[in-house]
Amino acid sequence: MSPPENTTVPRLYNAAEALLARNRAHPTRVAVTDDRGSTTFGELEVLAARAAKALRGLGLEPEQRVMLCLQDSVEFHACFLGAMLLGALPVPINTLLTTEDYSQLLADSRARLLVVSAALYPKLRDAVKAAPSLTAVIIEGDSIDGHPALGVLMDQSSSARPQLLTTPDDVAFWLYSSGSTGRAKGVMHLHGSLEETARLYGEAVLGVRADDVIFSAAKLFFAYGLGNALTFPLFAGARSVLRRERPTPASVLKTLAEEKVTIFCGVPTLFAAMLADRAPPPPLALRCCISAGEALPEEVGRRFRERFGVDILDGIGSTEMLHIFISNRHGQVRYGASGQPVAGYEAQLRNEAGEVLNGQAEGLLWVKGPSAAVGYWNNRARSLETFHGPWTRTGDNYARLADGTYVYSGRSDDMLKVGGIWVSPFEVESALLCHAAVLECAVVGHADEAELVKPKAFVVLKVPGQASPALADELKVFVKEKLAPYKYPRWVEFVAELPKTATGKIQRFRLRRSPTRSS
Numbered sequence: 001m002s003p004p005e006n007t008t009v010p011r012l013y014n015a016a017e018a019l020l021a022r023n024r025a026h027p028t029r030v031a032v033t034d035d036r037g038s039t040t041f042g043e044l045e046v047l048a049a050r051a052a053k054a055l056r057g058l059g060l061e062p063e064q065r066v067m068l069c070l071q072d073s074v075e076f077h078a079c080f081l082g083a084m085l086l087g088a089l090p091v092p093i094n095t096l097l098t099t100e101d102y103s104q105l106l107a108d109s110r111a112r113l114l115v116v117s118a119a120l121y122p123k124l125r126d127a128v129k130a131a132p133s134l135t136a137v138i139i140e141g142d143s144i145d146g147h148p149a150l151g152v153l154m155d156q157s158s159s160a161r162p163q164l165l166t167t168p169d170d171v172a173f174w175l176y177s178s179g180s181t182g183r184a185k186g187v188m189h190l191h192g193s194l195e196e197t198a199r200l201y202g203e204a205v206l207g208v209r210a211d212d213v214i215f216s217a218a219k220l221f222f223a224y225g226l227g228n229a230l231t232f233p234l235f236a237g238a239r240s241v242l243r244r245e246r247p248t249p250a251s252v253l254k255t256l257a258e259e260k261v262t263i264f265c266g267v268p269t270l271f272a273a274m275l276a277d278r279a280p281p282p283p284l285a286l287r288c289c290i291s292a293g294e295a296l297p298e299e300v301g302r303r304f305r306e307r308f309g310v311d312i313l314d315g316i317g318s319t320e321m322l323h324i325f326i327s328n329r330h331g332q333v334r335y336g337a338s339g340q341p342v343a344g345y346e347a348q349l350r351n352e353a354g355e356v357l358n359g360q361a362e363g364l365l366w367v368k369g370p371s372a373a374v375g376y377w378n379n380r381a382r383s384l385e386t387f388h389g390p391w392t393r394t395g396d397n398y399a400r401l402a403d404g405t406y407v408y409s410g411r412s413d414d415m416l417k418v419g420g421i422w423v424s425p426f427e428v429e430s431a432l433l434c435h436a437a438v439l440e441c442a443v444v445g446h447a448d449e450a451e452l453v454k455p456k457a458f459v460v461l462k463v464p465g466q467a468s469p470a471l472a473d474e475l476k477v478f479v480k481e482k483l484a485p486y487k488y489p490r491w492v493e494f495v496a497e498l499p500k501t502a503t504g505k506i507q508r509f510r511l512r513r514s515p516t517r518s519s
Helices: 015-021 041-057 074-086 099-109 121-130 150-155 193-203 223-236 249-258 268-276 298-308 380-386 425-432 469-482 508-512
Strands: 030-034 037-040 065-069 089-092 113-117 136-140 171-176 186-190 213-216 239-241 263-266 288-291 312-317 324-327 346-350 361-368 391-400 406-411 416-418 421-423 438-447 453-461 491-494
Touching: 015 041, 015 074, 015 193, 015 223, 030 041, 030 074, 030 223, 037 041, 041 074, 041 150, 065 074, 065 099, 074 089, 074 113, 074 150, 074 171, 074 223, 099 121, 113 121, 136 150, 186 193, 193 223, 193 324, 213 223, 213 249, 223 239, 223 263, 249 263, 249 268, 263 268, 268 288, 268 298, 268 438, 288 298, 298 312, 346 391, 380 391, 406 425, 416 453, 421 425, 425 438, 425 453, 425 469, 438 508, 453 469, 469 491
Parallel strands: 030 239, 065 089, 065 113, 089 171, 113 136, 213 239, 213 263, 263 288, 288 312, 453 491
Antiparallel strands: 030 037, 171 186, 312 324, 346 361, 361 391, 391 406, 416 421, 438 453
């Protein structure tokens, strides 16, 4: 499916206004269903305007930051869109961090206001006291510690839309990177970028329609979740289903069945966990699923297709590019591969010297497209490492096949050199996942007695009680039989769970710090 033709964007342009305006012809159609009920497109526009006026009434000015620590709900939509209507910058943040993390983010962003769900406020109480730039805290829910309730402020505010003063090239919002490799960075995105992702991927690749019901397990504070659950449904006039709870296989299946979801947006670890439940799935209305965040193992994709009868369109996106820029297509799914570039984006492979590699090749993935961020806030060194004119260096290693298909081979900082030969941890992980006993796994480099780096596997079993030295040895032999022998994991450590970000990415840097224990 080719992308629709681009249209000229007016110089005076606001992303929130543009998305809301697309649905004024059908104000009574349901836009959002959350834990408390349904909200129509007309009601959502009123809520966004009221949120804008409430934030303005607390002194929020254009280009100032308002931090959103909100569970997935219609209030997130109202505050995110409302802040952008003002020309202010909403900054959604991870809802599963520590007080120390929140202190760092409040200081780094210099946020003027904080909107936080009541259930999350206790973890931010001490961070709020120390925040240097914060002038007000708004509670989504009942008032706490004298901070006003968002609902009360919105009820008291006008629904008249604020005057629009932004352009496509103004910064519209920030997203903090998920921190899978360490400290999070503030990624600055433009007003013009949201509709680009909806037009080029949501419409042209995923094919979102007005009659679709979309549920994203990835939360709204994540770039992937923001596109899935806010941008794409608003652009297409579809219904978005939001849940405050952390997704589990049981809760996801319940939502898919009850809401008659047609498009499910997950991550590889969740798809694998859903397969671990042997109970017959309930009747579902799914027409497709998508996956991002990490590469989808071939075995997981094939088994999900056999079990649930729908394909998973795997792809790669990033916080820096806002959404997916290489993807599989409907009817052309190739499990074990990320697919081909989304029309409107260009991909290149380069060597470590930055030289472009043509034809079949393996190297560092660079991407160019209209939704790229303008840089990292207050972090020039990392911005210069990542953003090179129109090109963004992703930090991923990829192989490009003869037909132009891209196959993931690991993060550039995860690659291992074993006996002088490069080894992709992802390749070893994919082999381990083919074993019937393995639910999840992660492979990192670990130094042996001679200080030589070898692969080490952390394995989560489907049946934890099966862990034993004999099974560890069996897994080593299993990998040797599937891959070149030097790639097998020298150590296998069974763990109850893998450390992950809230978006499902495995935090391999934490595993590298883990001391080796006998299997």
